[in-house]
Amino acid sequence: MLQLNNLVQKFTYKTVLDGVTLNFEEGKIYSLLGENGAGKSTLAGIIAGDILPSSGEILINQKRVNYKTPKEAIKLGIMCVHQRPLLCEQVTIKENLLLGQKKLDTKAANSLLNYFLPQRSLNTIAGDLTLSEQFFLSFIGIILKEPLFLILDEPSALLNKSQANRLFDYLHKKMEGGLTVLLITHFIEEALNESDNIVLLKKGKVELEKSADKCSQSEILKLLYDDTSKQDITQLEEYKAFITNKNVTLIQSENPRALIEKENELLVRNKKDNLKYGIIPSDRTFTASDPSLTVLQITTAHEKFADKKSLEAACNKILEKAEVNIKSWEKAVNLSGGMLQRIILERELSINPDVLILCQPFQGLDFMACRRLITRLNDFLQGQRKIIVLEAKK
Numbered sequence: 001m002l003q004l005n006n007l008v009q010k011f012t013y014k015t016v017l018d019g020v021t022l023n024f025e026e027g028k029i030y031s032l033l034g035e036n037g038a039g040k041s042t043l044a045g046i047i048a049g050d051i052l053p054s055s056g057e058i059l060i061n062q063k064r065v066n067y068k069t070p071k072e073a074i075k076l077g078i079m080c081v082h083q084r085p086l087l088c089e090q091v092t093i094k095e096n097l098l099l100g101q102k103k104l105d106t107k108a109a110n111s112l113l114n115y116f117l118p119q120r121s122l123n124t125i126a127g128d129l130t131l132s133e134q135f136f137l138s139f140i141g142i143i144l145k146e147p148l149f150l151i152l153d154e155p156s157a158l159l160n161k162s163q164a165n166r167l168f169d170y171l172h173k174k175m176e177g178g179l180t181v182l183l184i185t186h187f188i189e190e191a192l193n194e195s196d197n198i199v200l201l202k203k204g205k206v207e208l209e210k211s212a213d214k215c216s217q218s219e220i221l222k223l224l225y226d227d228t229s230k231q232d233i234t235q236l237e238e239y240k241a242f243i244t245n246k247n248v249t250l251i252q253s254e255n256p257r258a259l260i261e262k263e264n265e266l267l268v269r270n271k272k273d274n275l276k277y278g279i280i281p282s283d284r285t286f287t288a289s290d291p292s293l294t295v296l297q298i299t300t301a302h303e304k305f306a307d308k309k310s311l312e313a314a315c316n317k318i319l320e321k322a323e324v325n326i327k328s329w330e331k332a333v334n335l336s337g338g339m340l341q342r343i344i345l346e347r348e349l350s351i352n353p354d355v356l357i358l359c360q361p362f363q364g365l366d367f368m369a370c371r372r373l374i375t376r377l378n379d380f381l382q383g384q385r386k387i388i389v390l391e392a393k394k
Contacts, residue, residue: 001025002047002078002149002180007056009042009204011334014325016042017053018204024149029171029181031191031212034201035224036338036369040184043201044151047182048080049073074100077148083157083364085138089127089257093117096126097141105144112140116166130254131158131392139167143174151182156190157363160394168194186366188217200224225368239362242374247386252393256282259359259390266357266388275355278348280341282359282390288344291333295319298332299343302351314350322346338369345373349380356380359390 002024009017017039024030034040045051047058049070057064060076067073070080087096093113098104106122113120116136120129129137135158142150156164171181185191191198191212198215200208200223207223208215243250253259263281281287289298299315300306306314315328322342326334335343348356356377362370377387
């Protein structure tokens with residue numbers, strides 16, 4: 001049993017987690033729901049050893065533990081498969097599976113490969129895998145380390161229905177041996193169907209902790225968005241209406257390397273033609289931004305030769321449009337993924353581009369964040385400008 005007792009995480013601009021107390025029982029799946037910025041990733045980061053909490057404690061079998069790094073968490077059986085798979089794409093599947101291991105159990109590795117990646121071998125180069133296959137490779141690497149508590153960060157964002165079913169079939173079998181799973185997801189139906197318990201975070205607090213079979217979708221929607229009538233048009237319908245706009249070009253590929261190459265091609269084109277391009281790259285954290293930079297530096301990347309007062313004014317204008325509450329001098333590492341994406345979008349729109357390139361723009365966004373993004377993009381298209389969307393094909 002893993003327990004969280006009154007966890008608090010404070011950053012300069014806000015309290016991200018405010019007294020979170022939860023008990024995770026052995027052999028169950030817990031779905032963690034909440035809007036972007038609710039504190040889900042921060043909570044997962046604390047459990048996985050990526051983040052040190054401001055206060056509170058973690059207990060395993062009623063004994064307090066004080067691990068400070070992911071390596072120490074792994075020794076306790078606590079592991080995480082990140083939304084962006086942490087792989088070395090230049091080497092083989094076998095070499096990736098050896099990372100962090102003294103010796104590879106080849107028989108177990110091949111068995112898992114046959115189940116999740118039947119068309120691949122240990123000698124396949126990781127960079128040749130699709131995004132969903134990269135997820136499964138990362139997942140296999142964790143399973144080989146025999147976790148007791150497994151965190152899955154938005155796996156279904158990368159998987160089609162068949163792949164997700166295969167994943168959950170496997171997890172339910174592993175639970176019989178005592179595995180506990182914390183599933184971060186935006187898919188409410190998936191949470192209700194696949195998990196034992198629902199945990200809903202709202203503004204850093206536990207808003208709901210309940211058995212999945214006693215929850216309903218309408219109850220969760222009301223807690224998330226206060227008004228279920230906001231769901232009268234589904235996210236999928238809004239997405240289809242947007243993507244079929246005559247001024248939107250959709251480019252899809254199963255191969256992440258092909259998407260990155262196309263992204264680079266479009267960036268090169270930006271320097272050759274007379275059109276002005278704005279771009280939200282697939283790697284928001286290190287290509288469009290940098291955790292060590294300040295919010296001022298990120299928001300004013302397009303500004304040249306401006307004085308400090310003008311830079312501050314430009315920064316504050318972007319933050320206001322992005323609806324992000326943070327000070328200009330704070331580090332980007334304090335931003336949630338959703339907040340960072342909104343800031344990058346408003347920064348690129350601030351240059352009034354002719355063409356806006358969006359790479360995986362909806363990945364990891366909840367319903368309201370997707371709706372907000374589509375509304376903002378439709379406003380941009382009113383001026384007969386164009387959008388290019390690069391997306392992974394599931």
